[in-house]
Amino acid sequence: xxxxxxxxxxxxxxxxxxxxxxxxxxxxxxxxxxxxxxxxxxxxxxxxxxxxxxxxxxxxxxxxxxxxxxxxxxxxxxxxxxxxxxxxxxxxxxxxxxxxxxxxxxxxxxxxxxxxxxxxxxxxxxxxxxxxxxxxxxxxxxxxxxxxxxxxxxxxxxxxxxxxxxxxxxxxxxxxxxxxxxxxxxxxxxxxxxxxxxxxxxxxxxxxxxxxxxxxxxxxxxxxxxxxxxxxxxxxxxxxxxxxxxxxxxxxxxxxxxxxxxxxxxxxxxxxxxxxx
Numbered sequence: 001x002x003x004x005x006x007x008x009x010x011x012x013x014x015x016x017x018x019x020x021x022x023x024x025x026x027x028x029x030x031x032x033x034x035x036x037x038x039x040x041x042x043x044x045x046x047x048x049x050x051x052x053x054x055x056x057x058x059x060x061x062x063x064x065x066x067x068x069x070x071x072x073x074x075x076x077x078x079x080x081x082x083x084x085x086x087x088x089x090x091x092x093x094x095x096x097x098x099x100x101x102x103x104x105x106x107x108x109x110x111x112x113x114x115x116x117x118x119x120x121x122x123x124x125x126x127x128x129x130x131x132x133x134x135x136x137x138x139x140x141x142x143x144x145x146x147x148x149x150x151x152x153x154x155x156x157x158x159x160x161x162x163x164x165x166x167x168x169x170x171x172x173x174x175x176x177x178x179x180x181x182x183x184x185x186x187x188x189x190x191x192x193x194x195x196x197x198x199x200x201x202x203x204x205x206x207x208x209x210x211x212x213x214x215x216x217x218x219x220x221x222x223x224x225x226x227x228x229x230x231x232x233x234x235x236x237x238x239x240x241x242x243x244x245x246x247x248x249x250x251x252x253x254x255x256x257x258x259x260x261x262x263x264x265x266x267x268x269x270x271x272x273x274x275x276x277x
Contacts, residue, residue, distance in 0.1 A: 027253070033246035034058065041242050057243035060234075061251060066222060067230055074227040075255070077139055078207045081146045082200045088147070089154030090196060094184065096155070097162040098170075108159075111152040119149065123216050130217055137224055141217035146207045154199040161195035162188065197263045204259055209252070227252055 028048075033041055035053040061067060096104055126145055127136075135141040165188060173183045211228040218225050227248075234244035 030246050030253075031250050033242060034250045036243065038243055057241075057247035058251070060241070060244045061230070061247045064230060064233060066225070069223060070225055070227045070230045073139060073224060074208060077142050077146070077226060078204050080143050081150060081207045082203050084143075085147050085150040085154055085203050086196045086200050089151055089158050089199060090189065090192065092151070092155045093158035093162050093192075094188065097159050098167075108156075111155055114149075114152045119212065123212060126213075127216055135217070137218055137221035139224055142207075142210065142213050142226065145213055146203070146210065150199070150203040150206070153202065157199050158192060158195050161192040165191050201260065201263060205256055208256055 032048065032050060034057050035055070036050045037052055037054040037056065040047070040050055040052075096108060130136050130141040130144075135144070169187070170183055173187055174180075178187070209228065210226070211231075214226045214229050218229070222229075231245055231248050234241040234248065
């Protein structure tokens, strides 16, 4: 038995495929340029292939003196931001969903307003704030702002997951002798974990790819710099090393792809739950 697809469905699938190709093409060009020899990169004839792939660009990246330190700093900052923002957002979402208190609606509106403010507009005030706290040239100057900017979105998203858990389940747990903390961590936390994974992906990507804060708050101590700062080495006054830039960008993309693959199933269920709510 054969099924004939409707024209609108074929058009939708073709449109989705075309959009996917358009989105993926810059990534393909980045990886291709990373493997191209210097002569092909600088050639006036841009070709979407190479017959002589080379690892010279990657060699220059890994031979950079501080590259390993930059990578570990980025991994540390991203890990702390993901874990801290997820835990704080979980507790905050539980509080604004389960508890009734004054100015609760005002607090939720403030979360939305905080998301509307451009990060660039807050860079200078944050610089002076970090300076007054003595956090300049430290990883703390990168961790604290990213946690703050990750929380509004995470709280709003997790609020839907917490709200979807029936209050009868909480009452049944209390009847069975469970304390509030036990219900919070052993019952509620596993139920909203897909939402935590979904918010963690966005926190990880924004923190891992951050260049603005890394450039603004890490001024003199390069040992505290993160991986995006490694790209600056390949921007030279006389001529940019585009092979090195593309190779470093490719290396930066790999951890994001690995993280995404590891949490892919949880991410899909988490986003599905958020849309359903």
